Amino acid sequence: MKIGEFNELTLLRFTSVGAYLEDENENDVLLPNKYLTDDMELDQKVNVFIYRDSEDRVVATTEIPYIEMNGFAYLKVTAVTHFGAFSDWGLEKELMIPFKEQNLKLEEGNYYLTHLALDDKTDRVYGSTKVNRYLKECTEFFEPDAEVEIMICEHTDLGVKVIVNGKYSGLVFKNDISKPLRRGKKMIGYVAKVREDGKIDIRFDKVGGDKILSSADKLLEILRAKGEILLTDKSAPDDIRETVGMSKKTFKQAVGKLYRDRLISLESDKISYLK
Numbered sequence: 001m002k003i004g005e006f007n008e009l010t011l012l013r014f015t016s017v018g019a020y021l022e023d024e025n026e027n028d029v030l031l032p033n034k035y036l037t038d039d040m041e042l043d044q045k046v047n048v049f050i051y052r053d054s055e056d057r058v059v060a061t062t063e064i065p066y067i068e069m070n071g072f073a074y075l076k077v078t079a080v081t082h083f084g085a086f087s088d089w090g091l092e093k094e095l096m097i098p099f100k101e102q103n104l105k106l107e108e109g110n111y112y113l114t115h116l117a118l119d120d121k122t123d124r125v126y127g128s129t130k131v132n133r134y135l136k137e138c139t140e141f142f143e144p145d146a147e148v149e150i151m152i153c154e155h156t157d158l159g160v161k162v163i164v165n166g167k168y169s170g171l172v173f174k175n176d177i178s179k180p181l182r183r184g185k186k187m188i189g190y191v192a193k194v195r196e197d198g199k200i201d202i203r204f205d206k207v208g209g210d211k212i213l214s215s216a217d218k219l220l221e222i223l224r225a226k227g228e229i230l231l232t233d234k235s236a237p238d239d240i241r242e243t244v245g246m247s248k249k250t251f252k253q254a255v256g257k258l259y260r261d262r263l264i265s266l267e268s269d270k271i272s273y274l275k
Helices: 209-226 237-244 248-260
Strands: 006-014 018-022 028-032 045-052 058-061 072-080 084-088 095-098 111-119 124-128 147-155 159-164 168-173 186-194 200-203 264-266 271-273
Touching: 028 045, 045 124, 095 111, 147 200, 159 186, 159 200, 209 237, 209 248, 209 271, 237 248, 248 264
Parallel strands: 028 058, 095 124, 168 200
Antiparallel strands: 006 018, 006 045, 018 028, 045 058, 072 084, 072 111, 084 095, 111 124, 147 159, 147 186, 159 168, 186 200, 264 271
């Protein structure tokens, strides 16, 4: 029975305080009454999350936490005490972040990027905002444009930091960002490069022809609707992002394709759609 994880257990018996669930090694755990549903019956398989309650007892819950074991999420700090900070992770008992696991002074009401770990000695889960120590150096081979899952993290002068496939540190450069990004959001990205330091450069679009075709189609639709746009290949990146939602590099590639297809005309101060 794994603490801090979902376990598929068998419903063993009902009692006045809830139902006891059993694993393959005949270890049992209580699922309190408030988590029981009318369709539960003996010998049924039940998927539950196992953790320790406020009295340090191992219990089961059908609630779904905001963060998985060894995973990362932005969690809201609900209290700061002399024991450490406590954050809301979606379960009845809040998640403790010990002082030794804090990389800065945490403040109540703020959200912090948090890692969920298990203390093997005590079987207690805990949170840590020292996330860099839990991110691995990437030694895995990725093909260019390989699809990966990323989580949006902090913005920097270079771009936005991301966590790649739940375990690697990555970066999307500012020039490749064409829309606002919310911290904690999970989305698909594409590998541009694995650097020598084990960190990964990520793009939101593929580098190849599929990306150019998609961007060209998007730009053509905008031009059909407006007739013209006051942009050129010399326009500022911020103006391009605000007007058509693309990076300057992607915009220039799309313009080049539409021009070669004779669908647009290029003027000194604007681009026009050729009807």
